[in-house]
Amino acid sequence: MPSYVRYQVEGGCYFFTVNLLERKKSLLIDHIDLLREAVRLCKHKRPFYIDAWVVLPEHMHCIWTLPEGDDDFSNRWKMIKTHFSKGLPKTERLSKTRQKKGERGIWQRRFWEHVIRDEWDYEKHMDYIHYNPVKHGWVDKVQDWQYSSFHRCVKQDIYPIDWASDTEFDNLFGEI
Numbered sequence: 001m002p003s004y005v006r007y008q009v010e011g012g013c014y015f016f017t018v019n020l021l022e023r024k025k026s027l028l029i030d031h032i033d034l035l036r037e038a039v040r041l042c043k044h045k046r047p048f049y050i051d052a053w054v055v056l057p058e059h060m061h062c063i064w065t066l067p068e069g070d071d072d073f074s075n076r077w078k079m080i081k082t083h084f085s086k087g088l089p090k091t092e093r094l095s096k097t098r099q100k101k102g103e104r105g106i107w108q109r110r111f112w113e114h115v116i117r118d119e120w121d122y123e124k125h126m127d128y129i130h131y132n133p134v135k136h137g138w139v140d141k142v143q144d145w146q147y148s149s150f151h152r153c154v155k156q157d158i159y160p161i162d163w164a165s166d167t168e169f170d171n172l173f174g175e176i
Helices: 032-045 073-086 096-101 119-135 150-155 167-172
Strands: 013-019 049-055 059-065 112-115
Touching: 013 073, 013 119, 032 049, 032 073, 049 119, 059 119, 119 150
Parallel strands: none
Antiparallel strands: 013 059, 013 112, 049 059
8 A cells, every 4th residue: 555655744734736546527616605614614613824716616726825834734625525424415427436435426535735935936837726716617707716815816916806817817827
C-alpha cells in the first residue's frame, strides 16, 4: 500500500481540489446548504481563512490559509466530508472494499493539495479557481457562477465584475 506524504507548512496557504467519487453526480451544488453548513461547523471548531472557493457539481477548488502554528488541513477536510456525508441519504453504490471498511461512496478518498509558494503562485491559483466554471462549460462568464468566492472578490476590488470576459482568456488556463 502506498504511503502518502503531504508537504505541510504551519500557518501555510494551500490550494485544494476535492472530488466526488462519482464524477457524474451533482451532489455538491444540489446540497450546497449542507456543504456550507459543514464548512461553517469545521471553521468554528478548527478555524481557517477562506481566500477563495469554487464549488462545481462534482468537485471543488479552494485556497485556505491556516492559523499560525497549524498545519492540519487533513482533519479539517475529514470533518467537512464527514458532516456532508452524514447529511445525505444512503443511496450511493458501494464497492465491497467500502462496505467492508464501513465507508460511504460519496467522496474520492484523497484530495489534491499544493502549498502556495509566493504571490505569483497565489494569483495564478486564485484565477484558476474563479475561471474553473467557464473552463468546464458551466457558464460563459465567471460572474454568472453563483457558487464562487468571485463575487466576494469583486466587492473587495480584487477583480472587476467583467474579469476574464475576453474569449482569448480561455487559453491561459490549463491545469496548474
